[in-house]
Amino acid sequence: MAQQAQFEELARQLSAFGAVKRDLGRILPSDCPTGSAGVLTLLSRHGDMRMSKLAELLAVDMSVTSRHVTHVAERGWIERAPDPADKRSRILRLTPAGEAKVCELSRRSTELLAERLSDWSDDEVGQLIRLMTRLRASFGDCRTTLTRATHTGAAHTGAIAPVIETTTRTPA
């Protein structure tokens, strides 16, 4: 159990962290804002899934997910196929154009991070990833995703197997 002053400092860090996220958002293509990028990236990492699963991974309400999904579907980056097992549901799947977009997104964000973190060691980056992953898990977050596969270099090559399927937490 950490100290009160630490929690206050951590809260401040979390509050100020938005600036980093905004910097990362600024390098995205103008037709692919952060919400769309999140949809594409998760579909690439976890493979085809339903709306409800995607909403869980994004940790936002399904109404929000629906809007983002509509946006990327209109641009031809994903397809919404009917679910033969449940006619209410739709299976989301990346198109080839969507996979290309994922590669572009990955390239852009990787370039920015490589530039900004040029003086970070491999171990330091790994530590930060590990602690951020754990913090999200401590907040009841199901998106602990891919920690073990971090060093494989396979993350940008297309869909990979789901890694951890823990809770069924609904964000709202």
Next chain:
Amino acid sequence: MAQQAQFEELARQLSAFGAVKRDLGRILPSDCPTGSAGVLTLLSRHGDMRMSKLAELLAVDMSVTSRHVTHVAERGWIERAPDPADKRSRILRLTPAGEAKVCELSRRSTELLAERLSDWSDDEVGQLIRLMTRLRASFGDCRTTLTRATHTGAAHTGAIAPVIETTTRTPA
């Protein structure tokens, strides 16, 4: 220099970190959204300052800062005094009511973090704070604030001295 797969994973962590921030935002009083809380917290930590300085610490455009400041001023949590040295400028200062609000905000966020991170060690929290601070610094961020004072327990008792005054980066 870290590996490409690490940067991709870090980008994903940053993207998903919004969920933690939203959780933290949900516990705020309804009349004090995150923008207002940021203003109050920074004034408490760094003491009186001008709009431009606050905008720099918040890492948002001054137009955004102006709106947040108006919001908290309307509620009597800060005062905007004329700057005798520059009639264009205004000096922002917490009122007693504002200091009380800061205590309430601190209490709420500390409680949430203490609950969520009950199984974290003191050292782990310190590591996360250190790495988040460094990441923000690597992103050209001037708000590295208070790292040394983390363990003093004085952060919630009112205004404290500014700690680090590095760059003069303008967010936009």
Next chain:
DNA sequence: TATTGTTATACTCTATAACTATA
């Protein structure tokens, strides 16, 4: 009756641009 997903509405945060007042 409960669940999946969509849509309408509203709120917060942010940025750009135009504007006022002062340096």
Next chain:
DNA sequence: TATAGTTATAGAGTATAACAATA
């Protein structure tokens, strides 16, 4: 002419609630 700050406007993200279709 440049700077400090305000305001108007627009865009993105999110949540709640009402709704349709299906389980």
